[in-house]
Each structure stands twice: as structure tokens, then as C-alpha cells.
Amino acid sequence: MLQWLRPAEIRAEKAAKSLLLAAGALGLAAAAAVVFFIGVESWPAWREQGAGLILGGEWSVGEGRFGALPMLAGSAVVTSVAFAAALPIGLSAAILTAEFLPARSRPLARFLLEALAGVPSVVYGLMGIAVLVPWLQRGLGLLTGRTLLTGGLVLGVMILPTLAAVAEDALRAVAREKREAGWALGLNRIETLLHCVLPEARAGIAAAGLLSLGRALGETIAVMLLVGSLDRLPNPWYDWLVPGQTLTSKLGREAVEAAVGSPQYHALAALALILLVVVAGLTLLGQRLSRVEGAAR
């Protein structure tokens, strides 16, 4: 099928190439502009509040005090709960579809997971209010079912598809020879999985975890509806059955109201910057891990 390109085709190819380049550059520029914009907009808050912005426990618009510690703690707690809930289930789902299900039923399993990812966030939030909130409230005898734990559990369901899909890809990418080597040594399926496949896919699974952590941190509406939205640190710190606030729920509740240029607006931009930096860091690390694995193979 080798053939010479005609001049017109060469021109078309060049045009397509520069078009793609321009589109790519535009995408990068947009991303850079977002970071730059949030950085600039949050600068007055950093200058005013200094370390108090991160270490301060009180957020009071009227008094001009903006401490993000309750939100930082809330985000950490909610994300940890989500991760702890999603990891065993997501990993099991990935192992099941990649290793044990017949090839025929894989598309179905994949479809179900992707359907889970396609449900809008607000629907998870409302289902949480209708089902999980009263259930936790009654079951655990809580003052209210809107707690850090509630937000975290629903978030766990929401990151499940990301976790399972990326982990499954990592498992499927393990070369067939590794499994065959295991079988040749007389290992059964479970032993092959544990000793040949999982160690090989370790970096990819870690990447799945990091990417889903990033997703969990950035999720807004569902968490906002379920977490209680109280700017208060859990006391003692391990009591997660109380209402709290996350970075995203704070932004979701206050961003529309803040006047552009007000101290509140700059402080919210600072929260957004913190969120952006952490999520970008997790995503980069996740991608690097999956790339390292790809290169090693």
C-alpha cells in the first residue's frame, strides 16, 4: 500500500498538523491561564492572612477572618473515607473482570461500571439525602445523618468506576507470559494472581488510586448536599459522625455570592488554588506511575 503523496495531500497534511498543534497549544494555554488566574486572584488573601489561611480554624466573612483548616481537614477526612470504601470494592471488581470473568461478559461489566460513572453528581447527592442520611441517622442514633462519613461513603461510590477501570487496565496490561510462567510453575489462579500479576500491575493500581483520589477531592455537589456544611473541625479529630465542610462544598456554597474583588472572593480563590495544586499533584503522580510501568514493560 506504499504510495507517493501528491503535493495537494502534502499540503493538506501540513495544514492538519498545524491545526492540531494550534488546538493542543490552545488547550495548554487554557490550563495555564486557569492556574495563573486563580493564583493572581488568591494573592491578596495570602498576603492578608498569611499562614492563617491554612492554619486558621475560623471562617467569618463579617469579621474578615478566613481560616481554611476545617475545610482542609474535611476534605482529607471525606477523601480518606471514600478511598477506604472504594479501594477493596473497586480492586475486587477490577480483578474479577480482568482475571476471572469470561471474555464474553467483560463488555457488560465494563458497561455497568461506566454507567455508574455517568450518573450525574447531584443524583448521588439526592439519593444520599433520601436513603443514606436517614439510614445512618437512625442506625447509629446520630443527631443528624449529614456527616463527614456520609459524604465520604457516597463519594466512595462515585470514584468506584475510575478506580476499577484504571486498575482493570493495569491488570489487563500485564503480559500473558507472566501468567503462563505462573501456571507453568504449577500455581493455581489465585496464586498466579497474587504472585505474578498483582506485583507486576502494582504501579498501575497505585495510579488508579491516585487518579480516583484526585476525583474525590474535586467532587462538589454530592458532597455539599451530604456533608452538613458546618465550618468546624471534628472534635476529637477521629469523630467523623459529625457535620463538617470540605474545600469544594465551601466553594459551592459561597462562590456565587462573593462579590468579585472582595476579601471573601480572594479567600475562596485561595481555597480553589489549594484544591487545584493538590489535585494536579495527585494526577501528575498517578500518570507518572502508569507511565513508569509502561516503560518498564
Added chain:
Amino acid sequence: MHRRLKSPGNRIFAVVVAVLSAAGPSAAAPETLRISGSTTLTPIAAKAAERFRKRHRGVRVFVSPTGSGAGIAAMASGTADIGMASREIDPDERKRFPKADFVVTPAARDAVVPVVSAAVYEAGVTALSLADLRRIYSGEAANWKAFGGPDAEILVIDKEASRGTRHVFMGAVFGDEKAKAPGARLVTGSNNEEQAAVSQSDAAIGMLSNAWMNERVRGLAIKTADGAVAPTLENVLSGRFPISRNLNFVTDGPPRGLAKRFIDFVLSPEGQSIVEELGYVAVAETGRDQSGKGR
């Protein structure tokens, strides 16, 4: 191969172009009115918009329930034509938007009512004084027993700082519209969200517009020197109920054009009868009153 692939692609492209050009002219023409703000006013504006659209063919009215603070900010920064506010304009807001010429047009009257879960109400807590509310929201009193209710911890529900209902409630209870509520155990935003949180609990107290009560969310009377005053429409109208307020439309300068036509419609007898149907108090003559006079 190349040629054959091309033609169906072209046909799809042609269809897309045809659809776009058909949709184009009709999408550009209609007049649009953007209304944003208080979730207390939203039912009035939404119902009025529905009738308004029927009278004025081709006019588009968008009503977004975002909260009073957000609505005022949206109006002042030009992303909405009318702001809905369940409170008056705050001096801070005038400072934040020096260029905006805030003009407030009351569309209805309403009370902010302390509400409790049905279980609390049925156990006997049917009225509280402003001082009682102060003790509850400041965290000094944390059990319903102190008010003749069940032996249960109080789920004190606060609202987002920017909400009009909160401004009015805190103004009446603490004498400071921006008072902090250290006793709060939960924060909600819209009336809907607050209503859901109160009805899902059996020990909650919250603040809601008078038009948002139901069997699971019960309004309390307020104890005053001359007895308990219930949030009846008469008491709201006469001002005897201590936490009353106007529900306002806010515009930049006197209402003009489509915004004026809409506000005039809400203030007309037909518009004011919508206000009454929804459980708020009319500020102008209603259709019902007029027909009564005719008879």
C-alpha cells in the same frame, strides 16, 4: 475508499448546517429576562413567569433560585436583570457595588418563622421567645427539655451567611443580621434544603419562610409580653408577628422595559393573587379582593 467515505460525511455535514441555520433566526430574536436570587421569592417569580410568558409570546424569562445575596450580586454585576431578595439591601452591598443604583420594589410580605420537627411540636413546644431562640442559637441551651420538650439534643440548623432568611432571623433574634451562631450543628442553603433537613429529624429547629410549613415542619408562635403570637397571615400583615419582612425585587435604577412589565404584572391583581395562593401576604390589591368589592 477515500471517495466513498467522503459523501456520507458531507451529507451529515449538510444536515447539521441545515438544522443550525433553521434554528438560528428563531433563537436570536426573543426578549430575555433573567431573574435570580431568594429561594423564598422563587415560587412567586416562577409562577408569575409562567403566566407572563403566556401573555407575552416569544418572551423568555429565566428564574434561578440562588439565594438573596447571590441574586443581589448577580443583579449588581449585570448577570441578572432582576434580583430577588427576601431582605433589604445591606450597607456592605452598597459599598461592594458602588456603581449599582439599587431600587427595591416590594412584591409580597412574609414572616420568618422558627420551625421545629413535628415530634418536638407534638411534645409541647409550640412557642418560644426571642430570648429562647437566642439561647438555642448561641449554644447556651442544647436540650429540648429546657423548653418543655422531649429529652433530646437540639439539632440547631443554621443557614448560609448570605441567605436573606438568615439576615432577617438573626436581625430579630440577636439584633445583628450577621450574628454568628455557635450553637449551630448543621448549615443549609435553600428553603427546600432546610425543609428537608428539619423534616428528616425529630429534634431539629430551623428558620423558614411562613409559606414553607407542612405537617412535618411546624411553625412556632413567638412569646411576647402580650402572649404568644402565631405566624398567621393577619399577624404578618399587621406586623404583630415580630419577624416579618418584605420580599423584594431589586433592580439597577428604576425598573425599565421587560423588567418593568414583569414587576408590574406581579403587582397587578392577578400577580398578587399568585402571592396569596402560595401562602405569602399581598402588598397590593389582589384580584380576589377586587371581585369581592364588585359583589
